[in-house]
Amino acid sequence: MNTEEIAVSERSEGQAVVVSLQGRLDAVSSSAAAEALAAVTGRHPRTVVLDLGGLTYTSSSGLRVMLTALKEMRKGGGDLSIAGPQPRVRDVLVTAGFDRIIPIHPDVAAAVQAAEKR
Numbered sequence: 076m077n078t079e080e081i082a083v084s085e086r087s088e089g090q091a092v093v094v095s096l097q098g099r100l101d102a103v104s105s106s107a108a109a110e111a112l113a114a115v116t117g118r119h120p121r122t123v124v125l126d127l128g129g130l131t132y133t134s135s136s137g138l139r140v141m142l143t144a145l146k147e148m149r150k151g152g153g154d155l156s157i158a159g160p161q162p163r164v165r166d167v168l169v170t171a172g173f174d175r176i177i178p179i180h181p182d183v184a185a186a187v188q189a190a191e192k193r
Contacts, residue, residue: 080104082129083111089187091122093158097129100137109140116147122190123148126183128159138171145177154193158186 081104082097092115100108115123125141133141141157148155156178160168168174180186 081108083108085111085115088124088183089191091124091187091190092118092120093124093126093183093187095126095129099132100130100140101132101134102136105134105136105140108137109143112140112144113147116144116151116153119151119153121153122187122193123153123155124180124183124186124190125155125157126159127157127164128161128182130164131161133164133167138167138173141173141177154190156180156186156190158183 080099080101083094085092085094094112094115096108098104123144145155157168158180159182160179165179168179173179178186178189180189
């Protein structure tokens with residue numbers, strides 16, 4: 076799914092569904108990202124990994140999208156983690172306290188490996 080601001084793709088890796096977000100996640104693009112994530116979480120996978128390596132910016136709207144996905148995953152007995160955020164995005168996540176509620180891994184491989192140990 077593409078808009079001018081965000082590109083969302085998904086793939087399976089091990090037992091996880093990896094959802095890659097590229098571009099800017101803000102008020103303009105958050106609805107497209109929310110729709111794509113809702114489609115994934117609605118299938119109730121065991122683990123979703125948000126690959127944020129290509130995400131250059133997130134606003135509070137983007138944080139809300141991630142938090143909603145986390146709640147949906149946990150409600151269904153699954154879990155969500157974050158992989159490879161760029162320093163600027165990681166700073167926003169940490170400042171907002173997301174590192175206390177969502178595991179943040181250096182890359183997708185580490186996130187998938189951690190998920191398989193759960």
